[in-house]
């Protein structure tokens with residue numbers, strides 16, 4: 174079943190087109206990552222999908238409900254953590270969770286159970302009695318994300334939930350999210366930390382200047398856009414002049430030769446490697462170590478966004 178189905182949505186602010194004709198489909202039970210540079214239109218898209226603002230045109234169906242016709246029905250079934258901080262300064266951490274549960278009509282017994290579970294899961298037990306005003310920014314973000322789990326929902330939107338979190342808090346949150354998804358929750362999630370998207374997401378869309386420029390699983394994105402691989406070869410002591418021996422390899426892209434490490438960075442890394450191995454063997458040079466540096470999602474992101482900007486420039490946009 175599709176949890177999110179958006180067709181040809183547009184949204185402008187004055188003469189700025191923030192969302193420029195987006196289609197999205199997100200299956201239930203998945204974690205969908207929404208990536209893109211600052212100002213690309215991620216938050217605007219999230220506000221459209223969560224019915225906080227209406228689209229200029231296009232249709233949005235959330236959990237089978239038409240979002241423009243029945244926004245309140247949509248809101249009852251979803252959770253949203255916005256990018257903008259939101260907290261009540263004078264409430265304590267535990268009261269913030271408790272109050273959020275009350276707002277959602279969660280019964281008292283379930284509220285008590287969930288408050289304890291969330292204080293532990295988000296590492297907030299030590300500061301449970303502190304006011305939101307008196308805790309750190311990262312801790313406040315943890316409270317803001319944690320309170321959203323006070324209520325039941327089928328679909329959760331998270332706009333940069335890990336911004337400002339330290340590495341262990343971040344990993345804790347990602348693993349908590351994974352657990353919830355195993356229990357049936359669907360997540361729509363934005364982040365600028367690409368390792369995080371790779372760790373978490375079943376599918377990723379990259380948005381640039383209001384348009385989706387790539388959408389696929391992290392592995393498929395790498396297959397499509399990450400053909401360039403880096404291979405490092407560490408070799409034993411050599412008497413010969415390495416660069417003159419390797420000249421025979423031809424005009425491949427051998428980036429540098431630091432001491433006894435040869436680095437190949439090419440779309441045809443494997444073929445370059447075979448040639449280099451042949452040359453090394455025929456010169457009786459032994460290989461001590463060989464490693465392939467996998468392409469990261471970060472490289473894919475940079476490539477895809479750069480290509481999209483260049484094609485906009487060449488088409489005069």
Ligand SMILES: Nc1ncnc2c1ncn2[C@@H]1O[C@H](COP(=O)(O)OP(=O)(O)OP(=O)(O)O)[C@@H](O)[C@H]1O
Pocket residue numbers: 186189190191209210211212213214215216217218256
């Ligand atoms: N309330 C607003 N009024 C006018 N323009 C806006 C408003 N909100 C966003 N914009 C503009 O719309 C575009 C998309 O902004 P949006 O906040 O959706 O980007 P984003 O992808 O979430 O960026 P970031 O990674 O910085 O959070 C930007 O050009 C932004 O300046």
Ligand SMILES: [Mg+2]
Pocket residue numbers: 215216217256332
């Ligand atoms: Mg944003």
